[in-house]
Amino acid sequence: MATTTIIYQGFDSDSFRLSPPATSIHTTPNTVTIQALPKSDYWRNPASPGEEADNRHTGAFYAVPVDGDKSFEAGVWIQGKWAAQYDQGCLMVVADDSDGKDSSWIKTGVEVDDGKEWIGGVVASHWSDWSIAPAPKNTSQLSEDPYWLFIRIVRRGPTVQVFRLYSREPFKVEDSSPDLVMIREVKGFDHHAAASSHDQWRVGVMVCGPKSEVGSTCKAAEATGHSVIEVVYSTVGEVNVEVQSDK
Numbered sequence: 001m002a003t004t005t006i007i008y009q010g011f012d013s014d015s016f017r018l019s020p021p022a023t024s025i026h027t028t029p030n031t032v033t034i035q036a037l038p039k040s041d042y043w044r045n046p047a048s049p050g051e052e053a054d055n056r057h058t059g060a061f062y063a064v065p066v067d068g069d070k071s072f073e074a075g076v077w078i079q080g081k082w083a084a085q086y087d088q089g090c091l092m093v094v095a096d097d098s099d100g101k102d103s104s105w106i107k108t109g110v111e112v113d114d115g116k117e118w119i120g121g122v123v124a125s126h127w128s129d130w131s132i133a134p135a136p137k138n139t140s141q142l143s144e145d146p147y148w149l150f151i152r153i154v155r156r157g158p159t160v161q162v163f164r165l166y167s168r169e170p171f172k173v174e175d176s177s178p179d180l181v182m183i184r185e186v187k188g189f190d191h192h193a194a195a196s197s198h199d200q201w202r203v204g205v206m207v208c209g210p211k212s213e214v215g216s217t218c219k220a221a222e223a224t225g226h227s228v229i230e231v232v233y234s235t236v237g238e239v240n241v242e243v244q245s246d247k
Helices: none
Strands: 003-005 024-027 031-035 042-045 054-057 060-067 071-080 088-094 105-113 116-124 128-134 148-156 159-167 181-186 200-208 217-221 232-234
Touching: 031 060, 031 200, 042 116, 042 128, 060 071, 060 088, 071 088, 071 105, 071 200, 088 148, 105 148, 105 159, 105 181, 116 181, 200 217
Parallel strands: none
Antiparallel strands: 003 232, 024 031, 031 217, 042 054, 060 200, 071 148, 071 217, 071 232, 088 105, 088 200, 105 116, 116 128, 148 159, 159 181
């Protein structure tokens, strides 16, 4: 099987780029902690009868480039200091190398709504789709003994699937783990867009707080013993290979 494995040194690697900016960011090889700018957001509401267009793309996005012409997997563990309405920390994919204003994108992870923690995501293309469900565990670092949330995005051609898992501590998540739960499947993601073998996408950690006066904070960690963000390329329809760590 033809496969390509991409190895990143860690969250402090030069492969990562922060855009849009953040209030603060601290990286180690194994973790990144990002405080977003106040009242920042990633959201899209297309113009429709009775509603004006709303296209926000100011959330802090710390990401690596991936080949938009290949299938891939990406996963990360997250916790955060969620406090204000709509505070959120996510794994995000943007279907080009821009700021996401006019791109198709998916964000999926934790969001606070009405004082409660939820898990879900937004899929934005020409349209925008928001879905949430009550989070079975608490990941806020402002609470006692929070869990970690593992989010994995799997792209196979135009199909994107999202999986989640909770744990007290980060660990390497096997593809066959019985605790992985699929929470979303998107068919035909970015299928309308013209693609070339030179197209680049971005995948990484996004944090924002549309109502936060101080800026929401998210901490992301690697899967122990493996590369950060666990980006794996594979040929469409084929089984991926395991990411190798340099540690």
